[in-house]
Amino acid sequence: MEMTDLDFAEMVESVFSGMLGFELVRTHTEGEPEPGDRFIGTVHISGSWEGSVVVECPEKFGRLVAAAMFGNEPDAVEDDEIVDVVGELANMTGGNVKALLEGEATLSLPTVVRGADFRVIVPGTHLTRSLAYECSGHVFQVRVLSKNPS
Amino acid sequence: MKILIVDDSKAMRMIVRRQCNEIGLGESEFIEATNGVEGAAVIKEQQPDLVLSDWNMPEMSGIEMLEALNADGVSVKLGFVTSESQPSYKDRAIEAGALFLISKPFNAETFRRALGQFV
Structure with a gap:
């Protein structure tokens, strides 16, 4: 798959900033994670390229995004609305990654998990792209995991 | 005009509706379905x-x-x-008779171009 760091960054920014109107600032992925629950949305791509796209955000950021999408106050957002939004963000990002592929591929429906002390592992994959952004005081990450050789 | 929005994501249904409002279709009657089975049933019943x-x-x-x-x-x-x-998806959509395919992420201008004939 021909995807440069710049392609990936533009894609992520077009989803989060272009469509949702959030101002994003690139940041680093290391450091202490924000305390509290996180939501992780994942979609899988299979076909000419095999891998996964993962969107991870703190619960408070997911709540802000859901509030913006639903036109609610953050405190009025229901958990299933955050699940919906995080899944949709993974879906949109995954669809744009898939658009860069040559050859046929299919995109799975998103899965979303919530928790405080866990990580998502997709067996047989390795990390090929990772970006972190700061937005409204929270850090979220977007990662591409590939089953194909580097 | 009656517009049916078919999407399993409640957030996307809301965003699509918002884009319709932005391009001047806000006076339409909006109905919703959450998958293809529901959508087909609503189309047959309500003829959007x-x-x-x-x-x-x-x-x-x-x-x-x-x-x-x-x-x-x-x-x-x-x-x-x-x-x-x-x-290949656009080709299959057009072959099946779809009018357009808007890819996410999109904006109001994308909607205006695709739905211009309905405004």
């Missing part, structure tokens, strides 16, 4: 003037819904609003 459908959904995808409606002889004006953007 326009359908805006996601592609990937549980139970039945948007393209399967359109192809099933074609097989049943049901005519509908339908456009896709989807994360899919590969040429």
